[in-house]
Amino acid sequence: xxxxxxxxxxxxxxxxxxxxxxxxxxxxxxxxxxxxxxxxxxxxxxxxxxxxxxxxxxxxxxxxxxxxxxxxxxxxxxxxxxxxxxxxxxxxxxxxxxxxxxxxxxxxxxxxxxxxxxxxxxxxxxxxxxxxxxxxxxxxxxxxxxxxxxxxxxxxxxxxxxxxxxxxxxxxxxxxxxxxxxxxxxxxxxxxxxxxxxxxxxxxxxxxxxxxxxxxxxxxxxxxxxxxxxxxxxxxxxxxxxxxxxxxxxxxxxxxxxxxxxxxxxxxxxxxxxxxxxxxxxxxxxxxxxxxxxxxxxxxxxxxxxxxxxxxxxxxxxxxxxxxxxxxxxxxxxxxxxxxxxxxxxxxxxxxxxxxxxxxxxxxxxxxxxxxxxxxxxxxxxxxxxxxxxxxxxxxxxxxxxxxxxxxxxxxxxxxxxxxxxxxxxxxxxxxxxxxxxxxxxxxxxxxxxxxxxxxxxxxxx
Amino acid sequence: xxxxxxxxxxxxxxxxxxxxxxxxxxxxxxxxxxxxxxxxxxxxxxxxxxxxxxxxxxxxxxxxxxxxxxxxxxxxxxxxxxxxxxxxxxxxxxxxxxxxxx
Numbered sequence: 069x070x071x072x073x074x075x076x077x078x079x080x081x082x083x084x085x086x087x088x089x090x091x092x093x094x095x096x097x098x099x100x101x102x103x104x105x106x107x108x109x110x111x112x113x114x115x116x117x118x119x120x121x122x123x124x125x126x127x128x129x130x131x132x133x134x135x136x137x138x139x140x141x142x143x144x145x146x147x148x149x150x151x152x153x154x155x156x157x158x159x160x161x162x163x164x165x166x167x168x169x170x171x172x173x174x175x176x177x178x179x180x181x182x183x184x185x186x187x188x189x190x191x192x193x194x195x196x197x198x199x200x201x202x203x204x205x206x207x208x209x210x211x212x213x214x215x216x217x218x219x220x221x222x223x224x225x226x227x228x229x230x231x232x233x234x235x236x237x238x239x240x241x242x243x244x245x246x247x248x249x250x251x252x253x254x255x256x257x258x259x260x261x262x263x264x265x266x267x268x269x270x271x272x273x274x275x276x277x278x279x280x281x282x283x284x285x286x287x288x289x290x291x292x293x294x295x296x297x298x299x300x301x302x303x304x305x306x307x308x309x310x311x312x313x314x315x316x317x318x319x320x321x322x323x324x325x326x327x328x329x330x331x332x333x334x335x336x337x338x339x340x341x342x343x344x345x346x347x348x349x350x351x352x353x354x355x356x357x358x359x360x361x362x363x364x365x366x367x368x369x370x371x372x373x374x375x376x377x378x379x380x381x382x383x384x385x386x387x388x389x390x391x392x393x394x395x396x397x398x399x400x401x402x403x404x405x406x407x408x409x410x411x412x413x414x415x416x417x418x419x420x421x422x423x424x425x426x427x428x429x430x431x432x433x434x435x436x437x438x439x440x441x442x443x444x445x446x447x448x449x450x451x452x453x454x455x456x457x458x459x460x461x462x463x464x465x466x467x468x469x470x471x472x473x474x475x476x477x478x479x480x481x482x483x484x485x486x487x488x489x490x491x492x493x494x495x496x497x498x499x500x501x502x503x504x505x506x507x508x509x510x511x512x513x514x515x516x517x518x519x520x521x522x523x524x525x526x527x528x529x530x
Numbered sequence: 531x532x533x534x535x536x537x538x539x540x541x542x543x544x545x546x547x548x549x550x551x552x553x554x555x556x557x558x559x560x561x562x563x564x565x566x567x568x569x570x571x572x573x574x575x576x577x578x579x580x581x582x583x584x585x586x587x588x589x590x591x592x593x594x595x596x597x598x599x600x601x602x603x604x605x606x607x608x609x610x611x612x613x614x615x616x617x618x619x620x621x622x623x624x625x626x627x628x629x630x631x632x
Contacts, residue, residue, distance in 0.1 A: 102593055102611065109592055121540065151593070151611075184594055194597075196575045196587030197536065203591035211566035212540040239538050300575065300585050319536040330594075445589070446596065448581040478596035483589075513593075516605065 072098040072145065074391055075161055075174035077152050077333070080108020081135060081377045082369025083180035085384035088138035093392040096143050098172055100150040100163060106136050108182055109202060110377045113210040121212060124236045126229075128272075128377075129209070135381065147172075153511035153519075155179075155333055157362050162511075162523060169519035176364050176391045179334065180384060183327035183370035186349070186430060187483045188222055189437045192296030193323065194445050197303075201230050201324030214239040215320035219305045221245040221294060222325040224428040228276040230322065235283045242318055244280070245307055247325065247431040249290040256427035266419035288314065292433060296321050325431045328486060329371050335508040337362060343501035346425050347374055348435065349486060350505060356411070357390035358383060366391060378417035386410045435490045443491070444484040446477020451491055458495035465489055465506045478514050481506045535572045547616035558614045565591060565598045565609035568620075576600055576609055577623035599623040 074090050076083045079101035087099045099106070107114040111132025122130050139146055147165065154162035160173040185200040192198065201220060207213040208230075214237045220227045223246055231241050263270060280287070293308040297315075304317045331341060334352035339360055341350040351373040358366040368387040369380035386407060393403035437443060439452030449472050457471040465488045468474050474488055475481035481488075485506050493503045511520075543559035550556070551573055558567040565588045568576065575585030577599045588598040591610050598609040601621045609620075 104613070124540070185590065194584065194586065194589075196585055199589050199591070203589065206591040207537070207566055207569070211563055211570070213537045213566055213570055214540065216534060216536055216538050237538075237540060301587075319534075446579075448579060448584070478599070479594060482594045 070159070070173045070175055072096045072172070072174045073395060074098070074176050074178060074388075075172060076100065076178045076180055077155070077161065078108065078180035078182055078369070078371070079103075079106035079139075079146070079148075080110060080180060080182050080369060080380065081132065082182070082371075082380035082384035082387075083108070083178070084135040084139060085381040086178055086180060086368055086388040087144050087384075088135070088141065089385040089388035090392060091141040091143035093388065094143075094397050095388075095392060095395065096145075098145045098147055098174060099139065100147045100152055100161070100172075102149070102151050104149050106139060106146060106148070107132055109206060111136065112206050117210055117212060121208070124233050125209060126233065126236075132377075151513050152333075153513045153515050155337060155365075155510070155512070157337070157365070159364055164515060164519045167516075167519065169515070169521075169523040171523055175395060176366060178358070178366045178368060178384075178387055178391065179371055180367075180369045180380070181330050181333060181371045182380075183374060184330045184482055185324060186326045186328045187443075187485075187487050188323040188325050188431065188434045189441045189443050189451070189484075189487055190294045190296065190323070190431075190434055191438065191441050192298065192302065194442055195296055195298050196301040197298065197319060198296050198321045198323065201226050201322045202327070204320075204322040205230055205233070208233060208237065215241075215322065217242055217318050218320040218322055219243050219245060219316050219318045220322045220324070221247075221291070221305060221307075222323050222431055222434075223248040224324055224326050225273060225276075225424060226324050226327075227322075228273070228280060230324075231280050231285060232276050235279060235285070240283050240285050241322075243286040243288060243316055245288045245291045245294065245305060245309075245316070247291050247294070247433075248428050252429055253427050256423050259423035259426055263420040263423035266416060269420045270423075294431070294433070325434060326425075326428070327370065327374055329373060330482070331371070331505070332480065332482065332508055332512050334360075334367065334371070335505065336510045336512060337365065341505065343499070344373065346422070348430055348490075348500075349374070350500075356386070357407070358387040359390060359394075375414075375418055375421060379414055379421075382410050382414040382417060386414065435487070436494050437487065437491075443487045444474035444477065446479050446484075447473040447475075449474040449484070451487070454488055454491045455495050458492055462492070463496065464504055465492060468492070469506075475506045480508065480512075535570070537570050539570055547614065549614060549616070549618040549620060551620045552622050560614055560616060562614045563591075563610060564600075564612040564614050564618075564620070567614050568609060575622065580624055601625045
């Protein structure tokens with residue numbers, strides 16, 4: 069029994085766009101999301117609180133409203149507050165909603181579960197008061213909260229966007245502590261010509277920077293040796309810049325050095341993953357429509373490789389068109405006709421990516437942190453301990469678990485996996501591709517026994 | 531010395547309900563994200579770690595890091611995935627029960 073033609077996990081730009089396109093092509097859709105309302109992280113709370121804060125959050129954020137409005141089709145069943153914890157190749161999902169375990173079946177499954185902040189381990193990053201820049205934005209979008217006396221640290225355009233939003237909210241950050249160097253910028257120049265095809269994004273970036281300058285927010289560039297200090301909470305960020313040690317007293321430190329695909333589900337489903345050297349992360353293997361080695365499983369959006377919201381939206385639509393073709397709702401001719409402009413739009417939206425990735429690379433000292441830095445936040449395992457395991461012959465991430473439990477806490481490796489891979493690659497003189505990643509298993513999130521046992525099959529698609 | 535709260539609320543919700551956080555009464559907006567509301571109220575740390583007892587507070591705000599774990603009705607839940615309800619009794623995780631420690 070199927071409840072819908074298509075089950076979509078994640079109601080961000082990819083999931084929302086896929087749902088609308090699939091419904092337009094006649095498919096019944098169930099769209100599940102962990103949050104109480106659609107939007108994903110980028111358009112978090114777009115249908116409620118966030119929309120009122122448009123002046124602070126800006127037009128790019130508000131554009132998510134159109135995607136959410138398109139979910140009104142009677143072919144789409146939105147299932148909010150649903151944490152998906154089991155995905156079965158036979159075509160069903162198990163999820164928890166309000167503490168109750170439920171199951172839903174569909175002919176095709178589209179994973180649009182998005183990205184995670186790239187783990188940014190530095191000494192002191194587990195102290196209360198240290199959060200991801202993404203968390204800072206979520207607080208702003210969903211709850212209308214801005215951090216007072218905050219320092220933004222790391223690299224990447226998201227830091228500039230958040231700084232601009234904080235300025236517009238009347239609560240500018242104390243400083244931007246940026247880890248990218250002039251050499252990175254010089255290195256990125258070779259991608260400039262290609263990026264000019266997406267000149268709008270570049271123009272937006274330069275506007276952001278001038279707004280930050282006008283607000284008088286101090287920028288430190290080429291910062292290194294970052295660490296957060298404090299007893300029971302963060303009270304300062306200490307770093308080296310221009311040959312000097314700097315210490316900024318603050319209440320909140322917001323960290324960011326890029327986002328990476330959330331591969332928890334694709335790993336647990338045993339899909340192949342490829343190492344992306346430029347973005348320094350793994351991406352699940354799929355074709356350009358998102359089709360995977362599992363016949364009824366498709367991928368779209370940042371979860372299959374970081375491209376940002378515009379790319380995610382076109383990928384969601386591409387996957388929906390491919391699935392409609394796969395289910396013989398449209399013929400090959402219509403499939404090609406619909407896919408062609410989407411492929412061009414995707415290419416256009418990706419034009420500035422290489423330039424940005426190269427100009428704002430991950431912070432090297434967080435990829436392979438100093439020995440005293442905690443790598444696994446849950447089980448409190450340091451980089452030095454991981455290096456110690458390697459000395460004792462540990463070859464792969466999965467084996468580290470037997471040595472000291474990294475990756476075995478409640479976050480299931482989400483915030484240490486890539487770091488453990490990088491450290492082992494360096495320590496064993498090999499590559500991240502060779503080292504691989506933790507072997508992940510379902511359930512994808514911790515579930516209570518009650519949710520597991522009480523699993524009830526949804527009776528009717530209704 | 532009175533320290534300023536670490537977060538500014540752009541438009542504080544007028545409606546408030548009472549909850550308890552580690553025994554102390556707090557007035558939070560009903561339906562608000564619990565982790566955000568506790569941060570706005572200056573709640574400090576949310577849990578201590580089972581390994582070293584170190585204090586932790588929300589890190590990701592998107593249900594991935596589990597550093598905002600609190601105990602509600604005997605179960606550990608992520609505060610960032612929970613909405614404020616009147617009369618909620620919230621305590622810092624982990625739950626200390628005889629026989630579970632040490």
